[in-house]
Amino acid sequence: MQHKHITFIGAGNMAGSIISGLVKDGYPADYICASAPSTANTEKLAQQFAIKTSQNNAQAVNTSDVVVLGVKPQMMADVCQALADQGCDFSNKLVISIAAGISVQRLQSLLGENTAIIRTMPNTPSLLQKGMTGLFASQQVNEEDKKFAGELMTAVGETVWVEDEAMINAVIAASGSAPAYFFLFMESMQNKAIEMGFSAEQARLLVLQSALGSAEMVKQNPDIELSTLRKNVTSKGGTTAEAINTFQQLGLPATVEKAMQAAADRGADMEKLF
Ligand SMILES: NC(=O)c1ccc[n+]([C@@H]2O[C@H](COP(=O)([O-])OP(=O)(O)OC[C@H]3O[C@@H](n4cnc5c(N)ncnc54)[C@H](OP(=O)(O)O)[C@@H]3O)[C@@H](O)[C@H]2O)c1
Incomplete structure (x- = not known):
């Protein structure tokens, strides 16, 4: 440099x-x-x-x-x-x-x-x-x-x-605001894990290590699509499939899309404020 x-x-x-x-x-x-x-x-x-x-x-x-x-x-x-x-x-x-x-x-x-x-x-x-x-x-x-x-x-x-x-607002949607999306998802998982009987500390570790490991798998497999990584760990009729079907039936992909659009729109609005 x-x-x-x-x-x-x-x-x-x-x-x-x-x-x-x-x-x-x-x-x-x-x-x-x-x-x-x-x-x-x-x-x-x-x-x-x-x-x-x-x-x-x-x-x-x-x-x-x-x-x-x-x-x-x-x-x-x-x-x-x-x-x-x-x-x-x-x-x-x-x-x-x-x-x-x-x-x-x-x-x-x-x-x-x-x-x-x-x-x-x-x-x-x-x-x-x-x-x-x-x-x-x-x-x-x-x-x-x-x-x-x-x-x-x-x-x-x-x-x-x-x-x-204008794509800076898309960056805000895809990465700038993204840590909070992951925190919300992890928080929801932690809360449910506590409800299922784990201590807060155990629940946090279970969620954290799963998130870290999953991110590392994405990083170490640059040629494998995210959807393939997901399918690879989702056996038909198994426990993961039940959870994924539930997410999909309840509209998680569309919700993510809407949330990201809302972040980008807010970014565009904020440019008028300062
Ligand atoms: N933190 C993040 O995660 C993050 C992420 C993305 C973008 N950003 C952007 O990064 C920028 C800084 O954020 P930050 O989190 O680093 O803020 P911060 O920790 O609050 O620091 C702000 C700094 O600005 C200084 N400052 C205030 N008035 C000033 C003036 N008149 N002249 C010179 N310096 C002045 C403050 O001085 P003192 O040291 O005297 O208080 C302080 O050092 C923001 O625009 C934010 O949008 C931050």
Whole structure:
């Protein structure tokens, strides 16, 4: 990975995870700066990873090649406006946003119409370097910067590029919000296992290990369709078949489809809020 001076605006959970991933991958810590209003998070990151810190966003931006916008979506407009008001020039910088619900057009209206912007949508397991990130590049982004942003987000997991910005909302539906879908499914299974007589701890372990093992089987068999994996463990007339038939009769596939569409629609609506 090429070494560029990166400034993170925001030093919270997600910025910290990306920084952690980068430093673990051997990225030079003195090329990384985190800027936030208070010192609590920045000092912690400096102690852990020996990165530079700042309490002055504009100064930190001015000494960087790449700016990662890692503040909460509702803060983003104020933070970007303040940078613009302080004369920050983004014409030769790459801006990477990790905030949900803020369009490229909105960021360009704040930072400059021709700013090279990459919009990313990571999910929460990125905090454990097991994330899934969708990325979209504005037309001002060159191939070198695209490669750099892809490698940056690879520090916290896997990446998928989308060619159309609207597809970022599909990323939200398929991976951004997905951890909560799995938590709900696991929670429902755990509750039933407890009702069947297991302790909460045993029920959690039964569900967790089954989820981990199933995900690992999917990962280790990239050429086998998910439906085949399912059929392979579903003997006709057996116990699994009873459960799967029940899920299907009660409309699980259609429910999943509707839920994912609702997430994508909400993503599109949120773009109008900020
Ligand atoms: N966490 C996730 O799982 C997740 C997943 C996908 C996307 N994201 C996106 O990642 C972004 C950050 O989320 P997070 O969970 O990392 O948030 P977080 O832990 O709450 O961190 C927010 C950071 O923003 C800083 N901040 C607030 N006002 C600022 C300002 N004016 N200038 C500079 N920094 C400022 C805070 O400063 P202090 O340190 O001084 O408090 C804090 O370091 C959000 O846009 C979110 O949508 C997060």
